[in-house]
Amino acid sequence: MKFTKMLDLVTNILNRESDTQVDVCLTSQMANQIELWTRMYENRSPWVNNEDVLSANLAPAIASELARLVTLEMKSEITGGAAADYLNTAYKSKVLKDIRRYVEYGCAKGGLVMKPYITRQGIEVQFVQADCFFPLSFDSSGRITQCVFTEQFRKGQKIYTRLEVHTLHEAAVHIVNRAFVATNDYSLGSEVPVNSIDRWSELAPDIVLEGTDRLLLGYFKIPMANAYDSDSPLGVSIYSRAVNLIKEADRRYSNICWEYEGTQLAVHIASSLLKHNPNTDKDEYPGGKERLYRMIEYNAGAVDKPYMDTFSPEIRDSALFNGFNNQLKLIEFNCCLAYGTLSDPQSVDKTATEIKASKQRSYTMVSDTQMALQAALEDLVYAMDFWAVLYGLVPAGDNYEVSFDWDDSVIVDAEEERNQDRSDVAMGVMRLEEYRAKWYGETLEEAAKNLPEPAMVEE
Structure with missing residues (x-):
C-alpha cells in the first residue's frame, strides 16, 4: 500500500476513536516527498521510463557516499558493569554490524527508527525506514512523543495489517497493538483481536511502561532544515534540495547514451547488393555484420552504380559530458558534498580557496550527521537497557556508558x-x-x- 494512502487510513482510525482530532505532524505534502525520495533511491523516479530517459543512479550514490563518510571510522561501545557487557554484545552484533547500510536508508529517505524488542533469544533491534512509520507528534526539543508503526502481510485473499501505536504520557509509554483484516488494498478492513492472528499471537494488545521520559526507540534524521515544511521536525533526504537537478542530470545522461547509440557506424546499402536466400526468403548480410549494414531501396536507372554509403558522424561526447559534469557539480553543492564526489575530479578548479570551501562544506555535513547518529544511538541504548531490565536480563541500576570515536581523519x-x-x-x-x-x-x-x-x- 502506498505510504500516503496508509497515512490517511491511520489518521482516520485514530481520529475515529479520539475525543479530539489527532494533530498529525506528518502532512500529506511530506508523505508525498518521502514517497518521491524512496522512488528515486530505488531508481523508480517518475521521470525515468527507460526509453527516452534513463537513470544515472545518482540518488542511491549520494546516500551511499554520505553513509560511507559518516561511518567510515566509526567506533562505539558500551562499558560499565555486567549490564554493560550484555548490552554491548547485542549492540555490536545487532546494530553496529550493519550500521552503514541502515544509515544509507536514513540518508535517502530522511529518517530511520531503531526500535529494540525482546525475543526468546534476547534483545533484537528493528530498523524501520521513513516510509514504514508515521510520527504523529514531537515535543519542543524535537523528540518523538507519539508514532505509529505498521506491519502488513498477505495470506490467500486476505490482507492483514497491524498498527503499533507508541504514546509518551508524562513518565510512561503506552503501547497499543491493533490488527485489521481486509480483502482489498483500499482500506484496512475490519478490526480483529491481535492475538487471533498466529504471527502476532504473543503480542500484548495494550501495555503501559512506567519509568521512562522518552519513547523506547532511537530516531535518526539528516541534520538539514526542512525546506518543504519549515514547521515540521521531520528529517529530509540528503538529496531533497536536488530533486529537479537530478531529474535534469538523468536527461543529460540519457542524451549521452543516445549519442553513442545514434552515431554508431553504419553502411547504407542497396538491396541489389545483397544475396537473397530462397530458403528463408530473406536477404543475407555479410557474416556477423547484420548490425553494421542497413538495407535501403534504390530505384535509380540500370546504368547507375548500386548505392552504398557509410554513415559515420562525429560523436559530440566532449560537449555532452561537460554539460553532464557541470550538472553534477550543482547536485554536489545542493547535497553538501565536495566537488569531485560525483563529478569528474580532474575538471574541478584547483584554486586553494575553492578546494577549502568545498571540503569544509562536506566535512561540516558529515560531522553534523555523525552527531545526529550519535544522539539516535544513545536513545537506542537507553531503550535496550530499559527492556533488558524489564525482562530481568540485566540487573536494575547497573550504570553504563556509551562511547563514540568518529576519527578525525574523516573530517580532517x-x-x-x-x-x-x-x-x-x-x-x-x-x-x-x-x-x-x-x-x-x-x-x-x-x-x-x-x-x-x-x-x-x-x-
Missing part, C-alpha cells in the same frame, strides 16, 4: 595534519613523546619509554 586531512605535527617537532614546539602518543595510540608514559635511545657520539 590526516596526512596534512601529520606533516604539520612533524614540522612542530622539528621546530621544537612539540615533544617527540607527544607526537608518538598521538599517532601511535600510546599514552605519554608509553610513548616516552618507546622512544629510541639517542645515538652515542664518539669522542
